Amino acid sequence: QVQLVESGGGLVQAGGSLRLSCAASGSIGSVNIMGWHRQAPGKQRELVANAASGGSTNYADSVKGRFTISRDNVKNTVYLQMNSLKPEDTAVYYCKTLTSGRVFWGQGTQVTVSS
Secondary structure, eight states: OEEEEEEOOEEEETTOOEEEEEEEEESOOSSEEEEEEEEOTTSOOEEEEEEETTSOEEEOGGGTTTEEEEEETTTTEEEEEEOSOOGGGOEEEEEEEEETTEEEEOOOEEEEEEO
16 A cells, blocks of 8 residues: 655745645555646546656646656655646646556645636
8 A cells, every 4th residue: 555645735826836745655666657637626637747766757738848747766755846837727736656556646735826
């Protein structure tokens, strides 16, 4: 079992920045993918960005150039630096990890961007 604890959400004005963190604990394998999805009201959950333990990263087109994902493999922690935030970035952000063929989700953290 893997536990994911997220932090860093909040309310910010458009153009501002936030940094999300997600710490994983438990039976997480050394080969894994950690990342972030988000779900806005009335919309499906969508990928924001993910980062593999080997170093590769992947971003949704809507956040490229504004968001940066990074991870600390020693701490099993993934970060999402969000800059130039827009009202359309408002959503619940969920941490997700894929390890040993299993998927685990965090509880979600609210990000609200005011115009």
